[in-house]
Amino acid sequence: MPRVVVLLVRLGLAVGSGLLLTAAFEPVALPWVLPFAVAGYFLSVRGARPRVGFLVGLAFGVAFYFTHIVWMKDSVGPDAWAGLAGVEALFYGVLGALLPALTRLPLWPLWASAAWTAMEFTRSTWPCSGMPWGRLAYAVADTPVAPSLAYVGATGVTFGLALLGALLTWLLVAPRGRHLLGVAGIAVVLGGIAAAAVRPWQADETGHLRVAAVQGDVPGPGNDILYDHHQVTRNHADATLDLAAQVRAGTQERPDLVVWPENSTATDPFRDGADNAAITGAVQAVGVPVLVGAMVDGDETHVLNQGIVWDPVTGAGERYTKRHPVPFGEYIPFRGLIDGWNFGRLAIIGRDMVAGTGKEPLTVAGARIADAICFDVAYDDVLDQQVSRGAQLVTVQTSNATFIFTHQVEQQFAITRLRAIETGRYVVVASTNGLTGVIAPDGSVVAKAEPRTRSVLDEQVGLVNALTPAVRIGPWLGRGAAAVTLVGLVLAALGGRRRRRVVATPRHDAPDAPDQEMSLT
Structure with missing residues (x-):
């Protein structure tokens, strides 16, 4: 398939997924679309080169954030709306540039979900104290996911929802015979959500x-x-x-x-x-x-x-x-x-x-x-x-x-x-x-x-007086997600260097074998 066509497909999927994520929040308020919107994002950037991943991620961010905070356009002003939404959209672009490397790692849904969580954690605090609007967790007030907030906080709920999206992507792209791992992962996440819903945190x-x-x-x-x-x-x-x-x-x-x-x-x-x-x-x-x-x-x-x-x-x-x-x-x-x-x-x-x-x-x-x-x-x-x-x-x-x-x-x-x-x-x-x-x-x-x-x-x-587990954890889940993402990027970079050395080293194990041109793909 021509590269231009592939790029257009990626961009279309990204824009559609960004608009779908907007629908999870008020005024539409369809929170069940959250993991599907995230899955669309992961699928749109998967396997892309960093520059393409940035462009596709940015398209997702523009589609999502400009519509999510459209209320700023008339209430504050179109200049402030465009400026703020544009800055926030960049975070999805940067994530899109990094995700293709992380998705080459074993059990990549965990790495990708940590990266999404770290992105939200970062943009909620920086620059100029950040802008938390649009975090995945902020759409779950009337869902069975809500009781989980007392245990893992907004950051933990975001990670769980992002992981569901990544596992859905896994089911679409994993080689035959490895789908069971994705199904098991989804069962674990849903089991945790169900456990919190059945036994919500309570205090006297x-x-x-x-x-x-x-x-x-x-x-x-x-x-x-x-x-x-x-x-x-x-x-x-x-x-x-x-x-x-x-x-x-x-x-x-x-x-x-x-x-x-x-x-x-x-x-x-x-x-x-x-x-x-x-x-x-x-x-x-x-x-x-x-x-x-x-x-x-x-x-x-x-x-x-x-x-x-x-x-x-x-x-x-x-x-x-x-x-x-x-x-x-x-x-x-x-x-x-x-x-x-x-x-x-x-x-x-x-x-x-x-x-x-x-x-x-x-x-x-x-x-x-x-x-x-x-x-x-x-x-x-x-x-x-x-x-x-x-x-x-x-x-x-x-x-x-x-x-x-x-x-x-x-x-x-x-x-x-x-x-x-x-x-x-x-x-x-x-x-x-x-x-x-x-x-x-x-x-x-x-x-x-x-x-x-x-x-x-x-x-x-x-x-x-009692403290929820979420309050006790505080910012450490967000910091942990950022640390895990950095480790994943280092591992991906080291893996990339090893692959390049393998490509650059001629084979001598076959007698009288001529030098062969090898492909990174």
């Missing part, structure tokens, strides 16, 4: 907390938090005042904690008198601590995105600062090199958001709480580090108003549900106008507010 609750999550709503078009940011603060204050009135009337039990979302005040509440008065009045009226989402001034060129524990007696206290600000969304990397350029909506980012470094949970109402702000929930290190240090409950403060008319909101809520399973904790989500919800440790949704409404969810949640 050591206490309870009544938590109210406030969704104040966003005035105007609903997708611009700055349209009337003072009214956003008043909306959340008014909803809390209504809750306080119900408590006084005896129609509502007093909560132990109230959670406001990210950007519930878009100005520094220590400098803005009106917002400060609204927050203080609401907190004192309800009579319990309120976790307020606030933008706090750093200096003339920097700002901090914080969750502040606001006590009715002592005022502002402990704080959590967002660990992973969004590049080109909340800060501009290499600003000094591109200042003065016209970057569309990026021009409104006048000050860079400073990344937080805190790993200790907040102490509120006698409980230890792990906080995450918006995109933080997609990163492995934020909640794991706080839970491993004693957090008994998780709160997620998010705005999402920018994305309220897109499917980003559903994608993020699905990731949040997975974090509940992974950490074995109740998760309370407060959003400005959606999605606000309370999630149980098994990932089920206890309560959820309608988007674009003013709502207060008041639920009693359990406190858990």
Whole structure:
């Protein structure tokens, strides 16, 4: 078959598989296609030369990532969408260049799956803190695979799904008589998934907390938090005042904690008198601590995105600062090199958001709480580090108003549900106008507010001290996958050198045999 035709077949398979992977996530949400999409990717690059593998892998990455985060195009801007999706697509291209070498190794599905896992692990942390959106594990919230998250975490689940895809590829390309090994491998993976589903991780609750999550709503078009940011603060204050009135009337039990979302005040509440008065009045009226989402001034060129524990007696206290600000969304990397350029909506980012470094949970109402702000929930290190240090409950403060008319909101809520399973904790989500919800440790949704409404969810949640195996493992599975991939590449390189030496060495074992031209293929 002509090389051009082979290349076109590879590219077609890669693009189709990338689009199939998109269908695993919201809004289509067909998670059963995951291993088939990965199998298509492995098949499209198998046996290719590195340059061809890169091109084919890149085609897969473009097809997948540009469609997976298409919500960025209209909500943030086509420039940011193209830039971010383009960078993430490159990772699939690099993987495509490396996989042909790994697939020459014995038991290559293990090596290939480790490489896929290492690729996701790397792109979720680098560059500029990475972009975890689109990891295989983030599509399994409503599947039998979900309980496995408590045991092996998102990284382990990704490896298992990638391995299923690689084993399916093995069944298609393995020589006759070796298919049994692929069937056995699939049986082992499915057996592990079934075992976790039959015996999901559970822990005794050591206490309870009544938590109210406030969704104040966003005035105007609903997708611009700055349209009337003072009214956003008043909306959340008014909803809390209504809750306080119900408590006084005896129609509502007093909560132990109230959670406001990210950007519930878009100005520094220590400098803005009106917002400060609204927050203080609401907190004192309800009579319990309120976790307020606030933008706090750093200096003339920097700002901090914080969750502040606001006590009715002592005022502002402990704080959590967002660990992973969004590049080109909340800060501009290499600003000094591109200042003065016209970057569309990026021009409104006048000050860079400073990344937080805190790993200790907040102490509120006698409980230890792990906080995450918006995109933080997609990163492995934020909640794991706080839970491993004693957090008994998780709160997620998010705005999402920018994305309220897109499917980003559903994608993020699905990731949040997975974090509940992974950490074995109740998760309370407060959003400005959606999605606000309370999630149980098994990932089920206890309560959820309608988007674009003013709502207060008041639920009693359990406190858990025990650590899931996934939290105990932490980042080591990802690091291990990267190490295994490096070892595999070294072995493949050494094997390639041996094959070249064999090719270059004339045979002397046959008498009077003339020199023979040998082929690497």
